Amino acid sequence: MSEHATTLPDSGEKSSLVAAARRHKRQRLESLRAFVLGAGFPILLILIWDRAVAFSGTRLIPSPYQVAVMMYDFTFGGVYDDAFSGTILIHVWKSMQRVYGGFLLAALIGVPLGLMIGRIKVLRQLLDPTISLLRPIPVTAWLPLSMIFFGLGPNAAIFLVFLGAFYPILLNTMFGVRSIDPRLFEAASMLGCSGAGMFRQIVLPASLPAIFSGLRIAHGFAWILIVVGEMTGVPTGLGSVVMDGRTLSRTDLVITGMIVIGACGFVTDRIIVAISNRLLSWSPQHRE
Numbered sequence: 208m209s210e211h212a213t214t215l216p217d218s219g220e221k222s223s224l225v226a227a228a229r230r231h232k233r234q235r236l237e238s239l240r241a242f243v244l245g246a247g248f249p250i251l252l253i254l255i256w257d258r259a260v261a262f263s264g265t266r267l268i269p270s271p272y273q274v275a276v277m278m279y280d281f282t283f284g285g286v287y288d289d290a291f292s293g294t295i296l297i298h299v300w301k302s303m304q305r306v307y308g309g310f311l312l313a314a315l316i317g318v319p320l321g322l323m324i325g326r327i328k329v330l331r332q333l334l335d336p337t338i339s340l341l342r343p344i345p346v347t348a349w350l351p352l353s354m355i356f357f358g359l360g361p362n363a364a365i366f367l368v369f370l371g372a373f374y375p376i377l378l379n380t381m382f383g384v385r386s387i388d389p390r391l392f393e394a395a396s397m398l399g400c401s402g403a404g405m406f407r408q409i410v411l412p413a414s415l416p417a418i419f420s421g422l423r424i425a426h427g428f429a430w431i432l433i434v435v436g437e438m439t440g441v442p443t444g445l446g447s448v449v450m451d452g453r454t455l456s457r458t459d460l461v462i463t464g465m466i467v468i469g470a471c472g473f474v475t476d477r478i479i480v481a482i483s484n485r486l487l488s489w490s491p492q493h494r495e
């Protein structure tokens with residue numbers, strides 16, 4: 208009888224180990240599949256680009272090989288030609304300072320303000336009409352004023368990035384607060400939670416999924432607007448690379464700047480996703 212009793216847990220333990228191994232194998236296969244699909248499509252686009260340039264014989268659009276050579280020289284060659292100087296790392300660093308200066312400033316103001324507007328009815332009634340009035344104004348319309356307010360240079364670029372990132376963060380945070388189930392507030396009140404404790408224990412955790420959605424959207428806008436921001440007379444930055452390429456009719460410079468902007472945005476977006484997955488581990492539907 209005792210021998211029979213001791214064999215049951217062993218068989219159950221083996222079954223659980225087998226099931227865990229199968230789950231691990233499925234996860235590895237799914238990760239491999241996601242990697243192959245994610246990497247395969249850009250490679251396919253590059254092949255199509257290469258064949259299209261070869262068949263058309265155009266000299267207006269460089270081939271992928273020419274862009275790769277350009278990026279290599281741009282990264283390790285220092286001075287590329289008389290019209291353009293500096294390695295790509297210098298331009299990446301300068302653009303990142305402006306992008307994340309404006310983005311972090313937008314997050315520091317937009318998240319707390321969105322939490323308060325979403326939770327405090329009087330504040331929402333006071334500010335929502337003004338926000339709805341200012342939000343549709345294109346960031347490019349602020350370009351002349353930014354140059355008047357901050358002069359020619361990086362501060363104007365940071366201001367434009369801030370404007371572009373601010374509204375997605377603010378509106379998504381407000382939406383997150385407004386979407387919280389009222390029963391959570393009732394339950395928290397019954398347990399004696401109020402004031403700052405209500406914000407810390409109920410409002411902020413329940414709004415985090417929407418906040419991170421807003422941060423990802425704003426992060427994308429920040430990189431998009433760096434090209435506009437660096438039209439304000441700054442000599443370095445990825446936006447200036449694109450603008451100088453356009454002025455000089457250098458499509459290789461334009462495409463190089465576009466590729467590097469996309470790569471920088473992708474890497475930092477993955478960082479935001481990783482942080483989101485870590486903080487939202489309690490919410491499986493928001494994991495990516």
